Amino acid sequence: MPPGWADDPRLDGLEVYRVGGAIRDELLGLPVADSDFVVVGSSPEQLAGRGFRPVGRDFPVFLHPERGDEFALARTERKSGSGYAGFAFHTGPDVTLTDDLRRRDLTINAIAEDRSGRLIDPFDGRRDLERRTLRHVSPAFVEDPVRLLRLARFATRFAAFDIAEETSALARRLVASGEVDQLVAERVWQEMSRAMMHPRPSRFFRLLREFGALARLLPELDVLFGVPQVARWHPEIDTGDHVMRVLDVAAADERALAVRFAALVHDLGKGITPDDALPSHPGHETAGLPLVEAVCARLRVPSACRELGLLVCRHHLNVHRAATLRPATLVDLLQRVDAWRRPERFEQFLQACQADRQGRKGRVASPVPEIDLLRRAAVLTAEVDAAALAARGHRGPKLGAAIRDERIGRVRRLLGRR
Template identity: 60%
Template sequence: MTVYRVGGVVRDRLLGRDSQDADHVVVGATPEDMRARGFRPVGKDFPVFLHPDSGEEYALARTERKSGRGYHGFVFHTGPDVSLEDDLARRDLTVNAMAETEDGQIIDPHGGRRDLEARVLRHVSPAFREDPVRILRLGRFHARLPDFRIADETRELCRAMVADGEVEHLVPERVWQELSGALMATRPSRFFELLRECGALAVLLPELDRLFGVPQVAEHHPEIDTGIHTLMVVDQAARMNGSLPARFAALVHDLGKGLTPADQLPRHVGHEKAGLAPIRAVCERLRVSVECRDLALQVGEHHLVAHRAAELRPETVVRLFERLDAFRRPERLEPFLLACEADRRGRTGREDEAYPQADFLRRAHAEAAAVEARPFVEQGLEGPAIAQAVHTERVRRIAALSRA
């Protein structure tokens, strides 16, 4: 029984980066051997075990054979006869197909170290095309490692996989897992650029794909193309270290512009309301978390209101906070403001512009949230009269702030 560190932990160490991956492959062992040493089995499709002390994953070396469509269409084989080289040959990219012995020796049968030095993402073998998830993983690594390029032959393989219909068999949970991982990377736009180039975006996110080529008013959007603007907004949200809900909201905030009638272009009157249905459709289809869905709907509907914060009547500012539910759930305000600021900065030549609207709305919220119901109760007000009095006082305080 021999244990090797494999995959991401080896790649990241060679890149001089900290790694969250701590995967190991075990050669020459059976499931019974692992259980006898105290490892706890967790794998359903193939034997994966948790170390009894560290909790890290240890998988038995395995081979795989295509048996059907999609992510689950594989038959796996494990056993003491499966070698380390057999296991590495089934992996997706050369930079992920390296192993390391306990004494630090690198085992690299597919040139992963060479590709790391050349900053290239390249598939290990033609078997790459058998698993459509690998397109998403490739895109995620491209977003995480923006100084790497994708090998031409790997791009061509992705296009062939889409043409063969493999992407249509991806399960929603796996798509969301990879998409959310890409959103949290350094340059999320790289993920969506790859998907669009190979045709997968039209299959998985047609609501986003249709934004490319849709014009906007050049005065407000020097980049003109709505799809390009959207990817700039997502990268801005990443640059500002936004949370996953904020980055997802940035991604889908303008979906309504894909529904604007051609005779109204390049203007998009009412795109905020029009975008709510496609946002809901994306969230339902990909089984997006409730937190991400709710913020995406709020940003989609109200981002233009936030942009006009300095011009708004105090009554409108209070109504905005009420619609965000920001008095009961104040933690919603910051991700909303970050997504709105990313939208304003996600435009050619305006990437570093100030966004004073956010500071004003923070101060306005603090003033309004400080209003308490107790004084009105002590005055003898009851029921709806208390809520109205609180609302009126909030409006009064924001009006005073605006004058100041």
């Protein structure tokens, strides 16, 4: 129970309950960051009169004036159109706590707590927590496509949980009905990005594929499953399986979101390789660039993720060939990925490429010496003293050429070549 809630005088005389994820996480013994509350039998005027600040546009939600916690009036919802926004909400003194909890997605998220600490659990969410089961609250699950994304995300976060068969059936119905096509980009990215930050994010995408939703939301990724690769380089053969392994490696190494996104999209070009070229994928790096751009535009992916995704898609093979590249080519690679001006992004670029190498069957722990080689090359070439070269009389284009020559020389010595 959050400190100060039970004895908060602003709540005296109100029927208030703490609800949702905070209760679930406490019962699971997990840390709780924020708590949400439902107020039953009240009105916007009553809450505003007690100093609560209204923030909800679609239905009344208020912020506590001191703590900033969210307090929503108990509400019901009725399907009135398509998609996530196609609902009519009703609040009023006739709406009960059970009415409010019934509209939630999963039973484990439909548990409430009163000010005395007593739990109200009309849909047996505690039983499902004990059984490690994700189960829908009501058949209305199929009315909101966001619930499918949340189901896959919770299954990813709580890896030990299984999805009830009847809930999986509803998820498939939701896709078949076309509701999933109504999802707005912001919600897809919100749930997908949160899922990617869990320890094994591949489960999110595999579940979406199982439900039939991946082909609707990320067809560029869905098509990779079943596409063969050369067994010598990819013992796992299947490209979709490889991408899932790469993503999980990036997650296991606790990489940033941009790295995980780059891991997800780095091989999209293999989905359009002509059949007569398989299992090889010549030119898949450049072929994948417009596909990465399309995904980023459709889902409104943040620029940091987009930029890194494109860099890794285009240059990951050159990273794996780094030890055999000509010194001048290696210097050109460092320049193309902006290694000297953006060293932090360059490090993320290398992390994604390392995950690509290790995301292969039986090679998770394999060393990737090319990554260390490129790190050392970047440091050595960044240390070239432009001022000293200018003092020797190099100016304009000649100075640029002198800097490049010095960098190439340093890389040549690093590689042990004459």
